[in-house]
Amino acid sequence: MAKTAPPRVLLVEDEPAQRAVLAYNLEAEGFDVIQADNGEDALLLVAEEAPDIIILDWMMPKLSGIEVCRRLKMRPETRGIPIIMLSARAEEVDRIRGLETGADDYVVKPYSVLELMARARAQLRRVRPSTAGVMLEYEDIRLDPESHRAYRSEKVLKLGPTEFKLLVTLMERPGRVFSREQLLDLVWGRDIYVDTRTVDVHVGRLRKSLMQFGGTDPVRTVRGAGYALG
Amino acid sequence: MAKTAPPRVLLVEDEPAQRAVLAYNLEAEGFDVIQADNGEDALLLVAEEAPDIIILDWMMPKLSGIEVCRRLKMRPETRGIPIIMLSARAEEVDRIRGLETGADDYVVKPYSVLELMARARAQLRRVRPSTAGVMLEYEDIRLDPESHRAYRSEKVLKLGPTEFKLLVTLMERPGRVFSREQLLDLVWGRDIYVDTRTVDVHVGRLRKSLMQFGGTDPVRTVRGAGYALG
DNA sequence: TTCAGATGTTACATTTTCGTCGCAAGACTG
DNA sequence: CAGTCTTGCGACGAAAATGTAACATCTGAA
CATH class of the missing domain: 1.10.10.10 (Winged helix-like DNA-binding domain superfamily/Winged helix DNA-binding domain)
Known part of the structure; x- marks a missing residue:
């Protein structure tokens, strides 16, 4: 069984404090964390870094998370990357869903960091089942x-x-x-x-x-x- | 356990999620998996990596699977490599067959992964009888x-x-x-x-x-x- | 030491999961 | 076409697993 490289997560969140907390926890979980604080950079980084999963804040300057998500899900070469959307209120989740952005999961703020980790792992397992096979x-x-x-x-x-x-x-x-x-x-x-x-x-x-x-x-x-x- | 080197499969599929699933299963089956997401890369990789078998999606950007298949079957040095074509609908199989691409087998999406594995092994046995008699x-x-x-x-x-x-x-x-x-x-x-x-x-x-x-x-x-x- | 809250343990009723049987419909054979 | 084999599924008893309450024990602070 091949030893796989650590999964790479692209974390897109404009609020520096929240981003830092998340980045810290994700790294503690063994993720390789790439960070962006706006939608434009996010799109560039997806192309450059080929992350395995994306955690995406809803509200952001320049390009909203919704827009980023929609664009990524449109292009065939990035469609397969799981996206978890962070949104401030539960009602927004319905709205985002309604917009058919194609996000793979939604987490409402304030979220449990642990829960977010669990969902990230779950999405990752879905796409990269190679996580299995370890002892x-x-x-x-x-x-x-x-x-x-x-x-x-x-x-x-x-x-x-x-x-x-x-x-x-x-x-x-x-x-x-x-x-x-x-x-x-x-x-x-x-x-x-x-x-x-x-x-x-x-x-x-x-x-x-x-x-x-x-x-x-x-x-x-x-x-x-x-x-x-x- | 075979003493021979693991068979090398070139997996050509533009949809990342499907490619990931297949790659995982092929690796689990003991194949060495080489991946490409378009026809051009596929042709290059055939020359570089000399795979034992090719699994080829029909629809792809740049160079379609049909075209790749036809070119490979034209050149003597690559003609012997078995090619399994993946196609979206059953009717297409007839059409591809009609085009005389020379593919060795066809599998219709949505396929059972097990079935695809079985066919891959079958093709492999045909060409590399050393693997035959796998019990x-x-x-x-x-x-x-x-x-x-x-x-x-x-x-x-x-x-x-x-x-x-x-x-x-x-x-x-x-x-x-x-x-x-x-x-x-x-x-x-x-x-x-x-x-x-x-x-x-x-x-x-x-x-x-x-x-x-x-x-x-x-x-x-x-x-x-x-x-x-x- | 004493005491209150937190944790460990046991028992039990309930729920869930499993193995097997039987049957009817479909597929295949000759 | 008749007969055989295979299949899917409902049903039912058996076994395992579960959640909770009740009680025992432990821990740490005053």
Whole structure:
């Protein structure tokens, strides 16, 4: 399996502070970030840098995000690049949709950065499924998303579907602390309503499953914050 | 595992998304993929890269697939390379055929990816018989896609057509989990509408067929995800 | 140490998912 | 045309997974 270059994201946002925050987080996620603060530059950079995905603010000087999106979706050579639109209010999403700009996803401000990351990854997976085929590893735990199998010290772990997804999420960023809300978002899905305590129970189940052959507990509880691996 | 170098396929398709999907699948199949998004580049790449097989979209900017095909089949040094043409509609196939482009095979969009892979392998076998006799193997199951026969421990298995395709799909990537939707896509074909539960039934039938002489069940059910071999 | 809030654990009712059977419609064969 | 094989799907029991409440335990601050 070939080692793929880090995915390149073009971040188009005119507000410097917001752009900085996003850029920081995207880089932390392992993206190569290219930045632009207006639509014109964005179009140029798409041609020059061939990004894998574009995050595009709606309101911008010179060329609005809508216009940029429409132009990109018109040209065959750029049509395939996923575009996520950022918009200030929920009503605008409907309006943008109505304009048939062809954006692949919409995120409403104020958005959860984590959610935006998740959606970016989702879009990327859609176009570049080559992200699959990697083996997630943390200490003596190995996890193969493709074969849906998890091992600890060469032994196959028996995990329920939710435990598996939970472990995938945690292993994608070992050390990072996920709040219960974030985990509900990432593991259960954005819209479903379940009690946050449910996370505790499943973390418990995951712990038990991870230690079914002995070994130490790799899941760290961060009081008042959430859970993390290691 | 073959000791020969991986076969090189030149994929010529102007639509980036489709090209990405195909490239991914071809790579997963063990091909070395060279990509082009227009006819001119394609001709250059044929000279530079000497691919073993070419998959060529019909409609393309600059130089159409038909034209590329015709030129390649004119030159003696490239005539031997098998060409599979992709065309948007069934009627076009007749038309292309009428143009005597000399393509070796035609696949109509929307095609099943599995079907395209199978045809690519078939063409390849025709030219590079060293690859012939590719026998898919997993544990004591052997499967010859060409003679359409499957064995388990030297005994010939009796399989229905759908069971056979299902087994081919699973055996091409042992261990990988296929969702019901993916299997419908790969085995039944892209556009057909059948219930996903139908997959369950056929997996059941395949299981029974695989164990008609005894032995263990090689098909693994992954709850909430799909099925895999081993 | 004491205590309140946060977290771990268990049990259980409910929901979801799966395996299999049977049947009717369609495809194919001779 | 008759007969066989294949297929899709509804149905139903079994098994797994899930969410939640209740209770036990732990942590950190005063």
